[in-house]
Amino acid sequence: MIIEGHALCLGPDIDTDVIIAGRYLRTRDRSEWARHAFEDLDPTLSSRLEGTVILAGKNFGCGSSREQAAIALKEAGVRGVIAPSFARIFYRNAINVGLPVIECECTCSDGEMVRADPAAGKVAIGDRSYLTRPLSPRMREILSAGGLVSYWRGRR
Amino acid sequence: MSTLSEQILGAPAGDYVDCPVDRSYVHDGTGVLTLEAWRAMQAGVLARPDRCYVLFDHIVPANNSVTAGLQQDLRMFAREHGLNFTDVGEGICHQLMGEGIALPGEIIVGADSHTCTLGAFGAFATGVGATDMAAIWAEGGTWFRVPETIAIRLHGALALPAEAKDLALTYVARLTMDGATYRALEFVGDGAATLSIYSRMTLSNLAVETGAKAGLFYADGATCRYLEGYGHHARPQQPGECCYERELHIDMSAVVPVVAVPPRVDTIRPVEEMEGLPLDQVFVGTCTNGRYEDLQRFSAMVKGKRVKVRTLIAPASRNVLARATGSGVLSDLVRSGCTILPPGCGPCLGAHQGVLGEGEVCLSTANRNFRNRMGVGGEIYLGSVSTAAASALAGALASPGAVR
Ligand code: SF4
Numbered sequence A: 001m002i003i004e005g006h007a008l009c010l011g012p013d014i015d016t017d018v019i020i021a022g023r024y025l026r027t028r029d030r031s032e033w034a035r036h037a038f039e040d041l042d043p044t045l046s047s048r049l050e051g052t053v054i055l056a057g058k059n060f061g062c063g064s065s066r067e068q069a070a071i072a073l074k075e076a077g078v079r080g081v082i083a084p085s086f087a088r089i090f091y092r093n094a095i096n097v098g099l100p101v102i103e104c105e106c107t108c109s110d111g112e113m114v115r116a117d118p119a120a121g122k123v124a125i126g127d128r129s130y131l132t133r134p135l136s137p138r139m140r141e142i143l144s145a146g147g148l149v150s151y152w153r154g155r156r
Numbered sequence B: 001m002s003t004l005s006e007q008i009l010g011a012p013a014g015d016y017v018d019c020p021v022d023r024s025y026v027h028d029g030t031g032v033l034t035l036e037a038w039r040a041m042q043a044g045v046l047a048r049p050d051r052c053y054v055l056f057d058h059i060v061p062a063n064n065s066v067t068a069g070l071q072q073d074l075r076m077f078a079r080e081h082g083l084n085f086t087d088v089g090e091g092i093c094h095q096l097m098g099e100g101i102a103l104p105g106e107i108i109v110g111a112d113s114h115t116c117t118l119g120a121f122g123a124f125a126t127g128v129g130a131t132d133m134a135a136i137w138a139e140g141g142t143w144f145r146v147p148e149t150i151a152i153r154l155h156g157a158l159a160l161p162a163e164a165k166d167l168a169l170t171y172v173a174r175l176t177m178d179g180a181t182y183r184a185l186e187f188v189g190d191g192a193a194t195l196s197i198y199s200r201m202t203l204s205n206l207a208v209e210t211g212a213k214a215g216l217f218y219a220d221g222a223t224c225r226y227l228e229g230y231g232h233h234a235r236p237q238q239p240g241e242c243c244y245e246r247e248l249h250i251d252m253s254a255v256v257p258v259v260a261v262p263p264r265v266d267t268i269r270p271v272e273e274m275e276g277l278p279l280d281q282v283f284v285g286t287c288t289n290g291r292y293e294d295l296q297r298f299s300a301m302v303k304g305k306r307v308k309v310r311t312l313i314a315p316a317s318r319n320v321l322a323r324a325t326g327s328g329v330l331s332d333l334v335r336s337g338c339t340i341l342p343p344g345c346g347p348c349l350g351a352h353q354g355v356l357g358e359g360e361v362c363l364s365t366a367n368r369n370f371r372n373r374m375g376v377g378g379e380i381y382l383g384s385v386s387t388a389a390a391s392a393l394a395g396a397l398a399s400p401g402a403v404r
Helices: A030-035 A068-075 A088-097 A137-144 A148-155 B004-009 B030-041 B065-081 B093-097 B113-121 B130-139 B164-175 B197-210 B221-228 B292-302 B318-327 B329-335 B385-394
Strands: A003-009 A052-055 A080-083 A101-103 A113-117 A122-125 A128-131 B016-020 B023-027 B052-055 B084-086 B107-110 B124-127 B141-145 B149-155 B184-188 B214-217 B246-251 B258-260 B268-270 B281-284 B310-313 B361-364 B379-382
Touching (some): A052 A113, A088 A137, A137 A148, A148 B130, B004 B214, B030 B130, B093 B113, B107 B113, B164 B197, B197 B292, B281 B385
Parallel strands (some): A052 A080, B052 B084, B107 B124, B184 B214
Antiparallel strands (some): A113 A122, A122 A128, B258 B379
């Protein structure tokens, strides 16, 4: 699995309340979460997420266990998230909903082309390239099945 | 020898293990998404419905018809499939699981980040998201990476007016918001034994604010006595000489009342330095500080006086509310001008019952002060129950020392 997109740079410690605010959680309409993603950070951001790879600072996705945070980004067309570290529940959630996440410390400038291979732990941004920890075999399988639901159904 | 997490998960740190889950739980928020994922999996039956809990606490009673509809679906499902179910008004999931359900040595997984609260009982308790939980419903177990452990070594005892919440905010500030990511915390040392079960729950509750997966206390005499009250015969757990990744030493007698300044839980200031900051709302409750002892301490300080600011109190459970009713604590709170909310999360998550307006400032006894959490443009300071009481009386941030 290769992820490709334009870099979108975000700061450290982006919490799940910022990714999708608590006031939008009670619905089954997933596009609602995509529409309001990052609203409290920058209300214009959600319309620019399609086709991006988010390059964030450390501790991305800290805070609540709400899976809507990972779903919101996937629904909004984010191709993947790269950060030096993730909060562990968000990390598991992202894999489970089929949103690739890569732990990598890299420099970011908005709009640069990003190409990454989470299974191999390879990231290329503009003309820079990084080697990082590859995903565990099980996470790789879940991700390539498109998430835990289809992985689980496929195994039965 | 091994850490408590290694003992319970049965493997050394760094290993990946597949474990049966002793108890799992969801609330009305995460439960809806769990149910959706579970239906998509087409698993048919739950592996161990008697080990699964559905506890309504987040938006209770429902605030609008969409929420009500989603809750009704989950309620029907829980009843049809034989999951343990508690409805509107019973209390916060972590509190209810802590009222004689969670036991030492168990593996407990909740679809809520503050599941770590139950580490106070010597359980390995951690949060997951909805799809992970759906797989637990279907299979009865899940995978973990056994965490490395950071020891929080507590020395001495707390000196009034400092309380467990001040100690909790102090260790979070020392570790920082990602200082324990992927790790477990273990609270050890002679100071740990001085803490009541309620105080331990407050400490374990904030573990996730450092990124930790779990925050554990070894079950001791106090744990066993507490569980005895619920008819359980638990045995103390023995700490061994173990290999902590690192140790953080805290002298409890040096802890002072602090507040966490918005929007970060790990940025604390002594209350004394912040006195006089005008407040629009004081909120006492949540899985951090909504227990009977908290209400009692608050009411002892405001009894016979009048609060000067909008003060909302949400008991953590029906049990807490019933005790407060029986002991007269509740009527003291009502007479002093406080507004009592139904048992549950109340305004903690910014969805109902006390949402902040633009520019409003709240002192809350909860665990998170993220930007806009309790309402767009509102600011949240986190503090102890005593600080909340002194501040409610002053109408501004005030040090508890003066009132006590
Ligand atoms: S009281 Fe607040 S922090 Fe605790 S479970 Fe409820 S919403 Fe979450």
